[in-house]
Amino acid sequence: MIRSQKIQTLNIKGLRNKKISWINIVNAQEKEINHLRQKYNFSKNDLHEAHVNFVNFHAKINAGDDYLFIALRFPFYNKEEQTINSTEIDFFAGKGYIIMLHEGKIPALKKMYEEYKNKNGTDSHNIDSPVDLFYNIIDTLLNHGFDLLDDVSKKTDQIEDLIFAWESKKAIVSLLNLRRSTINIHTITKNYHSIFEKFKKLAPGVGIIDKRTPYTSIIEKTKDLLNMIENRQEMVEALYASNESIMNYRMNDVMKTLTIFSVIVFPLTLLAAVFGMNTMNSMPFVNNPFDFWIIVIIMLCGCLGMLGFFKWKKWL
Numbered sequence: 001m002i003r004s005q006k007i008q009t010l011n012i013k014g015l016r017n018k019k020i021s022w023i024n025i026v027n028a029q030e031k032e033i034n035h036l037r038q039k040y041n042f043s044k045n046d047l048h049e050a051h052v053n054f055v056n057f058h059a060k061i062n063a064g065d066d067y068l069f070i071a072l073r074f075p076f077y078n079k080e081e082q083t084i085n086s087t088e089i090d091f092f093a094g095k096g097y098i099i100m101l102h103e104g105k106i107p108a109l110k111k112m113y114e115e116y117k118n119k120n121g122t123d124s125h126n127i128d129s130p131v132d133l134f135y136n137i138i139d140t141l142l143n144h145g146f147d148l149l150d151d152v153s154k155k156t157d158q159i160e161d162l163i164f165a166w167e168s169k170k171a172i173v174s175l176l177n178l179r180r181s182t183i184n185i186h187t188i189t190k191n192y193h194s195i196f197e198k199f200k201k202l203a204p205g206v207g208i209i210d211k212r213t214p215y216t217s218i219i220e221k222t223k224d225l226l227n228m229i230e231n232r233q234e235m236v237e238a239l240y241a242s243n244e245s246i247m248n249y250r251m252n253d254v255m256k257t258l259t260i261f262s263v264i265v266f267p268l269t270l271l272a273a274v275f276g277m278n279t280m281n282s283m284p285f286v287n288n289p290f291d292f293w294i295i296v297i298i299m300l301c302g303c304l305g306m307l308g309f310f311k312w313k314k315w316l
Helices: 030-039 044-051 107-118 130-163 168-189 192-206 215-275 291-312
Strands: 007-013 019-026 060-063 067-078 083-094 097-102
Touching: 007 107, 019 107, 019 130, 030 044, 044 060, 044 067, 044 083, 060 192, 067 130, 067 168, 067 192, 083 130, 083 168, 097 130, 107 130, 130 168, 130 192, 130 215, 168 215, 192 215, 215 291
Parallel strands: 019 097
Antiparallel strands: 007 019, 060 067, 067 083, 083 097
């Protein structure tokens, strides 16, 4: 039998002394996949999908002869990109065991495994079957999603303060990252409901059903999470539209100022060009000892006249 240090096995002594094995595999490679191939009756396709991260991923659940294979993505916060991204978690659920393959990017999941490991033998964790354990894992991951949404709410408040403090340039990068985060988390979670409904229907066929498990609770929780995500998404889109309106207003204000400046300068430039012509015989004010100051006064009067007109029209 192939052994690997990446394969962690936690034997949980559940209710009525039932033994449930939680097998945790982080960043599985070919060695770990071969171990699963030799020990369990998993199909090659399911093992391949658990090993490869597909670009065009879609959530799925497959029923084998005596197990269920579930592939899902869950949100996590990427500190480098400062956005919420997704990571794939694959489950094999069978009689007496849950196998979990993931990349170790969700702190809440790691914390849960360590807590179960530390209490092993002294706490049943109210688990009576692999379905109970699967439910508890999913519940932890969903709670992590709610925590991420709380962070989104805090960031929207900060961005709102920046926007209405006329700091649109500072807000735009954070706003775009937040917009990307809400789109990502919405895309990730929208398939949860259908997958868990299918799990409920398929579990009896492979003998891992537990009538105690509150399926309705977890399905309702996915609905609540999706509704909250949609609310946050609407809030972010509203902030994005507000920021865009403020930026457009400021741009229009700048363009108005530049236009007024251009309108004032153009006649003065034209006047200077006319007096710059080499038509000395018919040019007015030429040879007058105050010719320069007369032209400057004409230009000044023209400027003041146009400014007065703009003020009268309330364009200033």
